[in-house]
Amino acid sequence: DAGVIQSPRHEVTEMGQEVTLRCKPISGHDYLFWYRQTMMRGLELLIYFNNNVPIDDSGMPEDRFSAKMPNASFSTLKIQPSEPRDSAVYFCASSWTGQNTGELFFGEGSRLTVL
Amino acid sequence: RKEVEQDPGPFNVPEGATVAFNCTYSNSASQSFFWYRQDCRKEPKLLMSVYSSGNEDGRFTAQLNRASQYISLLIRDSKLSDSATYLCVVTDTDKLIFGTGTRLQVFP
Numbered sequence: 001d002a003g004v005i006q007s008p009r010h011e012v013t014e015m016g017q018e019v020t021l022r023c024k025p026i027s028g029h030d031y032l033f034w035y036r037q038t039m040m041r042g043l044e045l046l047i048y049f050n051n052n053v054p055i056d057d058s059g060m061p062e063d064r065f066s067a068k069m070p071n072a073s074f075s076t077l078k079i080q081p082s083e084p085r086d087s088a089v090y091f092c093a094s095s096w097t098g099q100n101t102g103e104l105f106f107g108e109g110s111r112l113t114v115l
Numbered sequence: 116r117k118e119v120e121q122d123p124g125p126f127n128v129p130e131g132a133t134v135a136f137n138c139t140y141s142n143s144a145s146q147s148f149f150w151y152r153q154d155c156r157k158e159p160k161l162l163m164s165v166y167s168s169g170n171e172d173g174r175f176t177a178q179l180n181r182a183s184q185y186i187s188l189l190i191r192d193s194k195l196s197d198s199a200t201y202l203c204v205v206t207d208t209d210k211l212i213f214g215t216g217t218r219l220q221v222f223p
Binding site for chain 2: 091103108
């Protein structure tokens with residue numbers, strides 16, 4: 001069975017450029033989450049969707065970040081313009097239920113480096 | 116104070132050793148607790164849930180102390196394959212809050 005699929009796996013870009021990260025959740029999962037992981041701050045929830053609707057985006061650092069989920073099988077996280085402090089691993093995760101059951105299925109992550 | 120705090124380690128232990136990790140959380144209203152495992156440069160995966168009465172899964176035992184707001188994970192008879200980062204996770208209303216993880220390195 002296919003898990004959560006993320007692309008690109010690695011991205012190196014220059015400050016000021018637009019970055020788009022993509023995610024395909026597991027089929028049938030109603031919830032989709034975007035996390036960011038750094039050594040200093042660990043895993044941070046950026047935003048999550050339920051049935052394609054954004055429920056909580058309070059973790060989105062600032063207006064440079066935006067996320068969309070146009071349908072049940074696709075989501076994007078966009079950073080425009082990117083800055084060096086955005087360098088991190090961005091994980092997408094999906095689940096059948098909300099987070100309280102704890103079982104999130106993560107993609108392999110997109111490692112972003114902004115120079 | 117961080118919502119979930121863990122000793123970052125690393126914990127370096129020989130094969131066969133028993134090792135324990137602790138985690139403290141700040142929100143007394145948290146209802147659900149979990150341990151995730153993350154291998155180097157890989158994604159996190161659910162290891163086990165933590166129940167109030169404590170629970171065991173093979174060599175792994177998880178315990179919860181609500182009064183002191185801490186969670187523990189005990190690994191018995193450590194294997195080389197247990198080398199990973201262990202993330203303590205608690206719920207905060209409808210969100211999962213991850214600790215920064217404790218790194219375990221098991222050596223031969």
